[in-house]
Amino acid sequence: xxxxxxxxxxxxxxxxxxxxxxxxxxxxxxxxxxxxxxxxxxxxxxxxxxxxxxxxxxxxxxxxxxxxxxxxxxxxxxxxxxxxxxxxxxxxxxxxxxxxxxxxxxxxxxxxxxx
Amino acid sequence: xxxxxxxxxxxxxxxxxxxxxxxxxxxxxxxxxxxxxxxxxxxxxxxxxxxxxxxxxxxxxxxxxxxxxxxxxxxxxxxxxxxxxxxxxxxxxxxxxxxxxxxxxxxxx
Numbered sequence: 001x002x003x004x005x006x007x008x009x010x011x012x013x014x015x016x017x018x019x020x021x022x023x024x025x026x027x028x029x030x031x032x033x034x035x036x037x038x039x040x041x042x043x044x045x046x047x048x049x050x051x052x053x054x055x056x057x058x059x060x061x062x063x064x065x066x067x068x069x070x071x072x073x074x075x076x077x078x079x080x081x082x083x084x085x086x087x088x089x090x091x092x093x094x095x096x097x098x099x100x101x102x103x104x105x106x107x108x109x110x111x112x113x114x115x
Numbered sequence: 116x117x118x119x120x121x122x123x124x125x126x127x128x129x130x131x132x133x134x135x136x137x138x139x140x141x142x143x144x145x146x147x148x149x150x151x152x153x154x155x156x157x158x159x160x161x162x163x164x165x166x167x168x169x170x171x172x173x174x175x176x177x178x179x180x181x182x183x184x185x186x187x188x189x190x191x192x193x194x195x196x197x198x199x200x201x202x203x204x205x206x207x208x209x210x211x212x213x214x215x216x217x218x219x220x221x222x223x224x
Contacts, residue, residue, distance in 0.1 A: 004158070031210060042117075042202060042214030043159065056211065091158050095210070104212060106158030 002026065004107035006092050012113045013082045021077045021110045025094030032075050033104060034067055035091040043091055049075060082114045117215030118142065118205040124219040127197075133190040135218050137203030140184045147206045148179060150188050152199040153217070159202065162188065193222045 005024045013019050025032050031050055035043035036059075045059040051072040060067070064083075069075040079086055089109040095102035120138040127133040139148065147166050151159040163170055163177045165186070170177045176189040190197055202217040 033211065035212075035214075040216075042200075042216050043212070045211040045213065048210055056209070059211070093158070102210070103161045103164075104159075106160070108156075108158050 004092055004094050004105050006090075006107040006110050008110060009108065010111050010113075012115065014115055015083060016081050018078065018080045019082055019112065021079075021090050021112070023075045023077070023092030023094075023107060025073065025075070025092070026096075026105055027073075029094035029096050029105075031095040031097070031102060031104075032069055033093040033095070034075070034077050035093065036061075037089040037091055037109070039088075046077070046090075079112075082112075084114050087112055087114045117213050118146075119203045119215050121201075121203050121215060121218045123216070124221070126221050126223060127190075127193045129195060129222055129224050130192055133188075133193040133197065133220060133222070135188040135190075135201050135203075135220065136185065137187070138185045139203070139205045142183050142205050143207070145207070148177065148183075148186050149204040149206050149212070150175070150177065151202045151204065151212070151214075152197075153202070154196075154199045159214075162201075164206075193220075195222050195224065198222045 007022045034046040037043040047067045048056040049069040064080045066078045091109045093104040093106045095104045149164040150162040153159045165177045179186045200217040
């Protein structure tokens with residue numbers, strides 16, 4: 001079956017540009033997560049949705065980062081006025097349940113390079 | 116911050132068992148131990164999780180000490196495709212996963 005998909009897989013942006021990263025979770029999955037992974041580091045939590053509700057955005061590094069999931073399925077992570085330090089792999093994960101023991105299924109990530 | 120400590124890297128011969136240790140001395144009673152791995156250029160992949168008892172599935176075994184302060188992930192017959200970064204995660208009653216830097220396992224022929 002289809003897993004979590006993300007697009008684009010690679011994005012190059014000039015500093016100051018806005019970017020939008022898309023995540024298509026597994027159909028029917030309630031929970032959706034965004035993580036940021038810098039080179040050589042483990043993924044770091046950014047934000048979490050349960051259906052369309054954004055329940056936790058404590059990991060978003062600045063107000064330039066914005067995420068939405070308006071219909072409770074597809075999600076978009078938007079970064080405004082990109083900076084070089086935003087260069088990273090952005091991972092999306094989805095989970096069937098909203099309980100703590102739900103396994104998270106990850107997409108392949110979007111590699112963002114800001115020049 | 117991650118609540119776990121893992122060795123930075125390990126090697127294992129193909130066909131042998133890979134034993135990956137993890138310390139989580141501050142784990143509390145309702146926290147689970149999860150293991151994920153990340154093969155190069157892919158997203159993390161769930162392996163196994165446990166609370167108190169040892170667990171086994173088709174991928175691996177998880178051995179948790181009686182005091183729950185440490186655990187070991189066992190890949191019984193490592194293959195070259197098991198080369199990856201392995202993350203041990205203590206998961207509390209929030210939904211997010213808090214990754215550390217993991218153990219880079221290199222399986223060699």
